[in-house]
Amino acid sequence: MPTSKINQDDINKAVWNACDTFRGVISADTYKDFILTMLFLKYLSxxxxDEYNKLVEQFGDNPELIHAMMSKQRxxxxxxxxxxDLYEQRHQPGNGQRIDEALHAIEEANGTKLKNVFQDISFNTDKLGQEKQKNELLxxxxxxxxxxxxxxxxxxVGSLDVIGNAYEFLIKHFAASSGATAGEFYTPPEVSNLLATILEPVEGDEICDPACGSGSLLIKCGAMVRKNSNSKKYALYxxxxIGSTWALAKMNMFLHGEDNHRIEWGDTIRNPLLLDKDGKHLLQFDVxxxxxxxxLDKWGHEDASSDPYGRFHRGVPPKTKGDYAFISHMIETLKPSTGRMGVVVPHGVLFRASSEGKIRQQLIEENLLDTVIGLPEKLFFGTGIPAxxxxxxxxKTDDTVLFIDASNEFKSGKNQNQLTEDNIAKIIETxxxxxxxxxxxxxASFDEIKENDFNLNIPRYVDTFEEEAEIDLDAVRAERLELKAELDTLEAEMAGFLKELGYGA
Incomplete structure (x- = not known):
């Protein structure tokens, strides 16, 4: 095996090329779990x-000692x-079953750290075709x-970052090809960077994402703590x-070295699982x-009015739109003194009336809303709408709300727009x-927002209208006459050429 250092582009290209095995056979939305899980297994192995060979070199043939020392590894x-082990048996029948058994054994051997991580991912599935084809693919x-x-x-490799980055690279590319389902597991890194920078997580913070997908936003927040405080004293929740997405988050945390985390599998609105020891109260967080x-349609409206955690005391969101259900949940999980929160929403959240309007009004009257940032369209995978x-x-120390219209600040792409570093820096500076x-x-002051009936539609506050330059009609007429004279001259020249060639009168 070569021991030269690998670079990020090489590993990204290699893992992406591994997808060729499945392309044209099954959809990317299906095979992404196989690729990501295999990368995880390969890294562990x-x-x-590597560590086992080092111990053998150091202590020689002493299996009991080596086994004892290996049991203390991460x-x-x-x-x-x-x-x-799987690679050596790859030509034999039963690859799918062997891989599943290996993953199950790894779960069992690692207790709570990897408990149930692979239970929603099976390589021994009919999605890969009949047994012979499945065995060949694997x-x-x-x-x-x-x-x-x-x-x-x-x-x-040299560090965990290379593997973690390769994992994120794959997730991003799978999101780009997954259409409407992409938003279920991935937030563009530029948006994650923006949120993590603005929320300024620091040493000692407890940080939560109640709809964490593959965990990329939480990982960005963890990296921001290390950058801001040069410390790993923080906790991610x-x-x-979605079971397979939860598994991606657990593997993602592991590959990024984020051991101090707690990621639960379940529906946050219907069944919040980040609770205190008694299970009666929601945990609260700094970020x-x-x-x-x-x-979200069918978010749990039917049980919201009797919510045991009192999350909807400002009102129950409409049955077919769960945006304020998530906002209400997140507000209730903020620590009273240090709590700060950032949530991505569709623009309808800013101005829709009825029950949403009442909830929005109470949040503003309680002086909880701090800033509204309008983002460009086509920024998120799976939807072209602006958020x-x-x-x-x-x-808060005052009752103002800052409105930022960054909707025209982006780098245009073929299918997706992107926030550049300059775009992000401008938002943060503002x-x-x-x-x-x-x-x-x-x-905007509270009174201004009240005068607008608590409507937060950004154009009501930020005037981006550009007046068109005044048209000088005399200059336009003079230019027109000049062009007409040039055209008459050209017509006369053309007529002369045609006459020389024997055309025309």
Missing amino acids: DVYR FVLPEGASFW RHLLEDFGKDILNLSVER GQEA VTANPPFS AILLFKKN YKARSSVDKYAYL
């Missing part, structure tokens, strides 16, 4: 083998369950990950409703942030300055 890899997959380029040993599903970020704070900027931002 290479790191474990994770345990049971005998027969490594990627290389043999190719094992061979793809067995190539020298995907040697993921610590000696070659999340909940995710709460999320990109929940937009205007907004709502920032809330406990213990947010920190907290003052009006012509055609970009407006600091």
Whole structure:
């Protein structure tokens, strides 16, 4: 095996090429779980083998001592369950069953750390075709990950970041090809960076995403703590409703070295699981942030009025739009003194009336809303509609609300628009300055918002209208006459040429 350092582009290209095994056979939305899980298994196996070989070199043939020392590693890899065990048997029937058994053994051996992570992911599935085709596909997959380029040993990779980044790279590309389902598991990294920067998580913070998808937003917040405080003293919490996506989040945390996390599997609105020891009260956090599903239908309206946690005391959101259900839940999980919150929402949340209007009014009257940021269209995978970020704070020092219209600040792409570093920097600078900027931002008083019937539609506050330049009719007429004279001259020249060639009179 080569031991030269691998670079990020090489590993990204290699794992993306491994998808060729499934392309044209099953959809990306189906095979993404196989690719991401195999990357996870390969990483565990290479790191474990690397450490085992080092101990053998150091202590010689002393299996009991080596076994005891290996059991104290960050994770345990049971005998027969490594990627290389599966690779050696790849030409034999039963690849799907062997992979599933190996994953189950890894779950069992690692207790709560990897409990149930693979239970919603099966390689022994009919989705891969009949047994012969399935076995061939999985043999190719094992061979793809067995190539020298995907040697993921610590000696070659150097840090967890390379693997974590490759995992995020795959998730992003799967999101780009997953259409409407992409929003279920992925928030664009630029949006995650913006939220993590604005919310400023610091040492000691407890950070929660109640609709965490694959965990990328939480991981960005963790990285921001390390950047701001040079400390790993923080805790990440999340909940995710979709089993396979929850598994992605757990693996993502592991690959990024985020051991101090608690990610629950379940429906946050119907069955919140981040509760205190007695199970009677919601846990509260310093930072709460999320990109929940937009205007979710069937979010749990039928039970909301009798919610045991009192989350909907400001009103019950409409049956077919769950945006304010998530907002209400998040508000109730903020710590009273340090709580701050950022949530991505569709623009309808800013101005829709009825029950949503009443909830919005109470949030503003309680002086919880801090900032409204309008984002560009086509920023999120799976939807072309523009979104907004709502920032809330406990213990605000004034009753103003800052409106930022960043809807025209983006880098245009073929299918997706993107926030550039300059776009993000401008938003953050404006947010920190907290003052009006012509055609970009407006600091509104409570009275102004009240006069607008608590409607938060951004154009009511930020005037981006550009007056058209005044037209000089005399100049236009003079230019027209000049062009007409030029045209007459050309016509005369053309007539002369035609006459010389024997055409015309």
